[in-house]
Amino acid sequence: MSSNNHTPSPLVELLRRYSVLIILIGIAAIFALGSEKFLTASNLLNIALQTSIIAIVAMGMTFTILTAGIDLSVGSVMALSGALAAGLAVRQELGTYTAITLALAGGGLLGLINGLLIVKGKMPPFVATLAMLAVARGLTLVYTDGRPISGIDERFIFLGNGEVLGVPLPVIFMILAFIIAFIVLRYTRFGMYVYATGGNEEISRLAGIQTARITVGVYVISGLTAALGGILLAARLWSAQPNAAAGWELDAIAAPVLGGISLFGGVGSVTGTVMGAFILGILSNGLNLMGVQSFYQQIIKGVVLILAVMLDLFTKRRR
């Protein structure tokens, strides 16, 4: 009788379960020793603020990766949504909240198109969203005519720079997004089917799950979170930049990967994604505090990504 019931040592099991958290704490400990300013309340809030927007986008990305897909278009969708929100508010004078709502819908629509290209067009997610990356960036440049859109009002700016009880608003949005994503993935039918579809689409389909709808759904979510991120970014910068968030898709993918979400689908949690985003945020912040040049920071980030994934693979192997 074959059996794979080997019991790993408690230490390995602990490492396996909390490897992301251990890396996060380890990196934070190094910076705390290296810089006195690191462990101050104001710096920690600063880290949360710097991490918040990418964390929001990465949470949407997590849904696509859980279905064994990917969304490369998030950076461009962020830029287009930010430009739409600012443009509709400033040029069309639609009112800030109407403009923002329409911009969010626009992001959701781009996600819907991604999803339909994948499900109906049978395109690999990589290709469909790579095309969307180009198209959405082009639309942004056309819409903004290549120039920043400024002149947004205070209510808009408040979203990116305001505070409630001392907590920056983007951080509050991040916390809300986390709570919603956590509940959806943990407690709802949709969340469960996201894992099932990513685990094995054929088995899921035979169990009566409409996997096409699930797939479209995750790209809509990713479009919506990218739009929210883009709007917050525009608010933070007081203007919508045509080149905003260029290349951010890489960090939005790195965060879930650091957080232990398998690119093959079906494994991981949004908690991991947030921790992954914070690893990236803490690295930037801490390296800045220690006066490391930004060119070197890139190299260190890449190396940390490799080490974290190697540790993850090492603890999960041998079964």
Added chain:
Amino acid sequence: MSETTPILRMSGISKSFPGVKALQEVHFEVARGEIHALVGENGAGKSTLMKILTGAYRPDSGQIAWHGRPVTIASPSDSQTLGISMIHQELSLLPYLTVGQNIFLGREPQGRLPGFINWQALYAQAQELLERLSLDVKPRAEARELSIAQQQMVEVAKALSLQADLIAMDEPTSSLTDVETEVLFTMMRALKAQGVAIVFISHRLEEVFEITDRVTVLRDGRHIDTRPTSDLTRDKIVELMVGRELGNIYPYHPTEQRDLVLEVSDLCDGRELKNVSFQLHGGEILGIAGLIGAGRTALAETLFGIRPATGGHIKLAGQPSKIRSPKQAIQHGLGFVPEDRKQQGLFLNMAVRENITMSGMGLVTNAGFVDNKKANGLAQKFVEKLDVRTPNLRQNIRNLSGGNQQKVIIARWLTLSPRILILDEPTRGVDVGAKAEIHALMRQLAEQGVGVLMISSELPEVLGVSDRILVMHEGRITGELSRDEATQDQIMVAATGGVENVVK
């Protein structure tokens, strides 16, 4: 509806796939509260028939009546709605979901809010089901943490939770221990008492006699017979399963046998192989017969270094060997023509020439650069030698027939002049003409002193081509027969775990 109306009546069911008539006018009936065995050789059509019943395939013609009423089953959910569920031979659990999630996948109990799942109810129901099966598994454990047998039992729990009137079980015991099998049988008897009908597919005839009420035999896609189990004997079932005349398409010339090229003793792989021992001589074609899942492919892959051996010894030409990778196997003079030509054998986007020269690149390169002249020369030599029918060497391998593709794979090995060639189902999906050519080629290689190991599920092929035959069953060698004494019946008895009186 009278008591005698069968719960299921499939009549005149035919189904063809390109080049194969999988089912022809098959008739199949199951009564309420009956355990009905469906038996036949590999490829007899059992799985196809069940896939039609569960909606995975649509029949080309024929009717299905359920409780006496004609029905159309167009999808798996149609059959589930009717009350038909299936336990597939391949496990269909999602490894990273919990046992409870797997059992109720697609049918989760509704929580208080729409779209939410009532996890408490789900796990309570799962717990109850697992207890009914006396299964010591936690509903919140992830499926990947379970042993294969436990996973199999969770599949049973899943089928039970559907409250089906008919459960089709495709080889449900193939990975269960005796104790677990007994638990399953107890369960099956309880279900039967409740009026549930069960279709039981098994290669283990002793189980068929232990648990079933009636037996239906399929052969070559046709319905051969349906009889009460008590009217049958093991030998009678085997006869019905095998039944056909052995055609004379295998002209046989024995070859002079030479020294031992391979000695295997107590080989284990920790999973499928259990203490396999045998010897292979140069100049010999050794056939390996057995049913799907008997461990034949595992044996070939272990010999070739694809999967690690966990125990036992392998000697090549008298020298102990520790082959750990295909590369080492090739260096030691082994060649392996795998079972799945498209997935494991061919470079599907490449030309005939590249497919032939890929393993012997060293022969056709100068300082790392491919020498076109040499490559063409080598490929051309083997195309002629093996009579590969291709317009030219640049032809994409996809465009060749199955038989010619197989010849190209064999040619690739021959460029390396192997001393041992392992062929796994070498003529599957190959037409009759090319089949005979491949058989002739194997004999030719044997005459040149190569030791040939041929795995085949086709009994006539095994009997027609081999000098000697090993039969495997559940990872062990359960029979060794010389060419002269071997018969289809003897092989089937050994392959279904029959008396081991044929082991020398």
